Amino acid sequence: MALVLVALYGSLVWAPTERVMGDVQRLFYFHMASAWVALGPAFTVVFACSIAYLVKRRPALDRVAAASAEIGVVFTTITLTTGPLWARTVWLTYWTWDPRLTTTLILWFMYVGYLLLRSMLPAGERRARIAAVYGIVAWVDVPLVFMSIRWWRTIHPQVITGSGMQLEGTMTAVLFLALGAFTLLYLLLLWLRAGQLRIGDDLHALTMRAEWLHSRAIATTRPATDEEVPS
Amino acid sequence: MTSSEFLFVGLAVVWVLIGGYLLLLVHRQAHLQAKVEEVEAEISALERLMDASSPMRSTDPQAELEANGQGGSPYG
Numbered sequence: 001m002a003l004v005l006v007a008l009y010g011s012l013v014w015a016p017t018e019r020v021m022g023d024v025q026r027l028f029y030f031h032m033a034s035a036w037v038a039l040g041p042a043f044t045v046v047f048a049c050s051i052a053y054l055v056k057r058r059p060a061l062d063r064v065a066a067a068s069a070e071i072g073v074v075f076t077t078i079t080l081t082t083g084p085l086w087a088r089t090v091w092l093t094y095w096t097w098d099p100r101l102t103t104t105l106i107l108w109f110m111y112v113g114y115l116l117l118r119s120m121l122p123a124g125e126r127r128a129r130i131a132a133v134y135g136i137v138a139w140v141d142v143p144l145v146f147m148s149i150r151w152w153r154t155i156h157p158q159v160i161t162g163s164g165m166q167l168e169g170t171m172t173a174v175l176f177l178a179l180g181a182f183t184l185l186y187l188l189l190l191w192l193r194a195g196q197l198r199i200g201d202d203l204h205a206l207t208m209r210a211e212w213l214h215s216r217a218i219a220t221t222r223p224a225t226d227e228e229v230p231s
Numbered sequence: 232m233t234s235s236e237f238l239f240v241g242l243a244v245v246w247v248l249i250g251g252y253l254l255l256l257v258h259r260q261a262h263l264q265a266k267v268e269e270v271e272a273e274i275s276a277l278e279r280l281m282d283a284s285s286p287m288r289s290t291d292p293q294a295e296l297e298a299n300g301q302g303g304s305p306y307g
Contacts, residue, residue, distance in 0.1 A: 022234035123305035
């Protein structure tokens with residue numbers, strides 16, 4: 001969290017003001033960092049863990065995939081809200097059906113669908129299997145989002161081109177600071193959320209044990225009925 | 232709205248979403264730990280009750296649960 005605050009300080013103080021767009025351009029550091037976390041680590045971890053789960057059937061892989069998808073949705077939401085606020089001053093509209101924006105919105109809906117699917121199915125091996133298949137299919141949109149500004153006509157800026165970063169030196173340094181801070185924040189959130197899902201599974205097992213003991217205790221302490229007393 | 236105001240709103244959105252999610256995780260953690268402690272206390276009480284009512288009990292509850300397909304994680 002301290003590094004995220006340093007990144008905030010860097011974006012507001014160290015980075016120079018962009019001549020044409022003004023202060024709103026400073027949102028770029030958080031917009032791109034959150035897009036990187038969602039498309040890079042978060043949804044790719046869902047994809048990798050989904051494949052690994054189908055091969056190895058380890059519950060821990062399903063838990064990491066679920067945690068990563070949830071965090072990915074949070075960071076995609078940040079991307080989809082900071083983008084339009086920046087666009088309003090530059091493009092004079094909050095939203096346009098540009099290929100990059102449209103594919104990102106589709107991505108957000110796909111992973112919200114993933115979380116809804118998980119919440120609707122009962123916990124267990126079947127849910128993990130269905131979610132893993134969905135997690136693999138949903139990831140297909142990630143390269144589409146990344147390549148959309150190269151394959152189709154778009155007004156979305158292209159920061160990384162074949163000739164390198166199209167940014168001034170200090171801006172590049174602050175961008176990398178924000179990318180590093182958000183990546184570490186993602187790892188912290190993943191560790192916390194995956195740990196909670198493990199505790200949830202342990203709690204499920206404990207609850208089953210308590211229910212069994214409860215039924216045994218009732219059976220042991222219940223007085224015998226007339227039919228059970230031998231004549 | 233001016234460029235600076237859009238920046239302010241954007242940063243507020245970023246911090247509300249990250250801070251809100253982090254707070255939600257901390258709240259969930261506390262809730263889960265309290266629930267685990269509550270169930271563990273209930274299990275101890277039930278085990279004491281069963282030991283008191285049948286001191287010759289020889290079966291292992293966890294082994295019996297697993298034999299009935301009710302033990303372990305929800306993954307089976």
